Amino acid sequence: MKCAFCGHEFDEKEARQGCGACPGGCHSVHCPKCNYSNPLEAKLIRKIRSLFTRNDDQGGDGA
Secondary structure (H helix, E strand, C coil): CECCCCCCECCCCCCEECCCCCCCCCCEEECCCCCCEEECCCHHHHHHHHHHHHHHHCCCCCC
16 A cells, blocks of 8 residues: 555555544555545445456566
8 A cells, every 4th residue: 555645565465454533443554654535445346456466476577
C-alpha cells in the first residue's frame, strides 16, 4: 500500500488499522511513517495487486 499523503510504501500488516476514535469503527489504515489515515483498498484491487506481486517475487515480468 502507498500512503496518499507522504508516498511511503508499506505492507498493511505494518500499519495500524483503525484509530479507535471513530464511532462505528474506523475503516482506514494509518501510515506507519506519518500516521495519515488511508482508506482500505477494495478486496478486488488487493487481489489483483497480489497477483502481480507474486509474479515479481518469482522473478517473472508478468508478460
